[in-house]
Amino acid sequence: MKKLIGALLISMLLLLSACTNGGSxxxxxxxxxxxxxxxxxxxxxxxxxxxxxxxxxxxxxxxxxxxxxxxxxxxxxxxxxxxxxxxxxxxxxxxxxxxxxxxxxxxxxxxxxxxxxxxxxxxxxxxxxxxxxxxxxxxxxVPALLYNKELLKQAGFTHPPETMDELSVMAKALTVGSQYGIFVTEDSYFALPYLWAFGGGMVTDDRKIEIATAQSQQAFAFMRQLRQDGVTQPYPDFVDWYNKMMKDFQDGKVAMMMNGPWAIHDVLQGKSFTDSANLGIAPIPKGPLGQGSPxxxxxxxxxxxxxxxxxxxxxxxxxxxxxxxxxxxxxxxxxxxxxxxxxxxxxxxxxxxxxxxxxxxxxxxLPKIPENSKLYRDFTPHVHAMLLGKETVQEGVLSIERSWFELLRLKDDPAK
CATH class of the missing domain: 3.40.190.10 (Periplasmic binding protein-like II)
Structure with missing residues (x-):
């Protein structure tokens, strides 16, 4: 009997010990x-x-x-x-x-x-x-203006462009032979710095659409003019544009591009940047009515x-x-x-x-609205069409505006 009681006491102590040790x-x-x-x-x-x-x-x-x-x-x-x-x-x-x-x-x-x-x-x-x-x-x-210091120096510039007017002037001066001034992409994300520089915008936080304003149209017209002036990439379309932009910048074929920190590792693998000190990083130039980058x-x-x-x-x-x-x-x-x-x-x-x-x-x-991620479905295709001359700037922005009115379910649809 004493042995049984002892065994029970030991079992209880072991159980108590397990609970205590495992308590944490x-x-x-x-x-x-x-x-x-x-x-x-x-x-x-x-x-x-x-x-x-x-x-x-x-x-x-x-x-x-x-x-x-x-x-x-x-x-x-x-x-x-x-x-x-x-x-x-x-x-x-x-x-x-x-x-x-x-x-x-x-x-x-x-x-x-x-x-x-x-x-x-x-x-x-x-x-x-x-x-x-x-x-x-x-x-x-955040994208910034990345530039090749040596190419700018060779063209007589001691600093990167600080305004959109300077960017245009410098891009022309940097376009020589097979070398060109700046890469302009069809991607609407990279169009935003131009929009904000000229006082335009996408959609406000209170859901007002600004893509078709005169200021926004001026921004797209500026981008298109850069292309028409022949100071951007010489390719007929935007197929594989990101890889082409990166390679041209790495090889010293383009002097300036807009890109973010995610690109730096690959940029520094290029032959133009074996000396990393040749890479310049500057704020995207100001426009007549603002400055910004997404x-x-x-x-x-x-x-x-x-x-x-x-x-x-x-x-x-x-x-x-x-x-x-x-x-x-x-x-x-x-x-x-x-x-x-x-x-x-x-x-x-x-x-x-x-x-x-x-x-x-x-x-x-970016626009702080629940539909933000869906805005780019129609934005980028029309930037593409405007820059390639398949649509006028006015046609492009009105098409984007109409699609956004439908997406946001707004009442005052300009198409009606």
């Missing part, structure tokens, strides 16, 4: 995070999450890599289906739609103004909607219905800290979103980061 596991908050990053970037975030968990042993994070083209739909349907996703690294252009669906946690309800002020203003603005911060920006992207990037958002919003906030706060961003920028050459990151010695002395930082100061957000 049982009480851990478990977060699920999705990312659309590359394999290498995902591995980086996994390392950072591990470091976060060391500092926060009460939080366990499961990271899942999702395919970029399908991730946004998967995220929406998963949340609406009440699946347990806490944090998502979203493209900034998706945020307005998520906000309209009411599925994002408002971060300004938990973050202090002091903390929010640490972000680059244009980057934070890109992750905000209708006055609320809905994402903590992780990386930011800001893109990715931000960490929190599911409004997350059972652990505070722990999710701590996670994204860690992943967007200046320290994390400096590490990230060193490895992947991405632009940080924290002001302090640009002051880190390794980035402060890097002409690439400082060059794009100048452009960030005049960067503009």
């Amino acid at each position: 596991e049982i009480s851990k908050v478990k977060l699920t995070m999705w990312t659309t990053t590359s394999k290498e970037e995902t591995a980086f975030f996994q390392e950072q999450i591990h470091a976060f968990q060391v500092e926060h042993p009460e939080i366990q994070v499961t990271l899942s890599q999702r395919p970029f083209p399908f991730a946004t739909h998967e995220f929406k349907t998963s949340i609406l289906g009440d699946q347990g996703i806490d944090v998502f690294r979203a493209d900034n252009s998706w945020i307005p739609e998520y906000a309209a669906l009411g599925i994002l946690y408002q971060l300004d309800s938990i973050a202090s103004q002091e903390e929010l002020s640490c972000f680059v203003p244009s980057a934070l603005n890109a992750a905000s909607y209708q006055g609320h911060v809905l994402g903590f920006p992780s990386v930011t992207e 800001i893109g990037g990715h931000s960490f958002v929190i599911n409004k219905y997350s059972r652990h919003p505070k722990e999710s906030y701590e996670l994204i706060r860690y992943l967007t800290s200046a320290e994390t961003q400096v590490k990230q920028s060193r490895i992947f050459k991405t632009l940080p979103t924290q002001k302090a990151a640009y002051e880190d010695p390794s980035l402060a002395s890097d002409f690439i980061f400082q060059g794009f930082k100048q452009q960030l100061e005049s960067a503009k957000s």
Whole structure:
């Protein structure tokens, strides 16, 4: 009998011990995070999450890599289906739609103004909607004017163009023989700096369509005139335009192009930039009525219905800290979103980061409307037609305007 009682006591002690030792596991908050990053970037975030968990042993994070083209739909349907996703690294252009669906946690309800002020203003603005911060920006992207310093020097120029008029003059002077001044693409994303320079626009945040204004038409006419003046690429169409633009710039065939930080690694592989000091990075030139370049990037958002919003906030706060961003920028050459990151010695002395930082100061957000990502379906094809002379500028912008009235379901359709 004594043996039986002893055995029972030992069993109870073992059970109690197991519960006590495993208590930390049982009480851990478990977060699920999705990312659309590359394999290498995902591995980086996994390392950072591990470091976060060391500092926060009460939080366990499961990271899942999702395919970029399908991730946004998967995220929406998963949340609406009440699946347990806490944090998502979203493209900034998706945020307005998520906000309209009411599925994002408002971060300004938990973050202090002091903390929010640490972000680059244009980057934070890109992750905000209708006055609320809905994402903590992780990386930011903005096209700038990239130029070949040696070619400009040979043509007698000591600095890149600061205005659109100067750009036109310099492009003509830089067009000699098989060399030409600037690459002008059909892609509507790269048309936006011209639109804003001349005071035009796409769609305002309050859904007013500006694509057919006189200022917008002047911008497209300027782009078309560059092509007609023969100072742009000599190709008859835009087939494989991005690869052609990159190769021509790498080989010293074109003196200037608009491109973003994502292109720098490949640019520096070109024969014209074996000495990286030959690469110039400058803000896109001002126009008569403005200056700007579209800001893109990715931000960490929190599911409004997350059972652990505070722990999710701590996670994204860690992943967007200046320290994390400096590490990230060193490895992947991405632009940080924290002001302090640009002051880190390794980035402060890097002409690439400082060059794009100048452009960030005049960067503009894309239309903050739920339909933003759908606007380009008709935008780019008509830019293509206008630049190739298949449509007049007026015909092109009116066609875009009509399609957008239908897309946005506005009443005052100009076609009626």
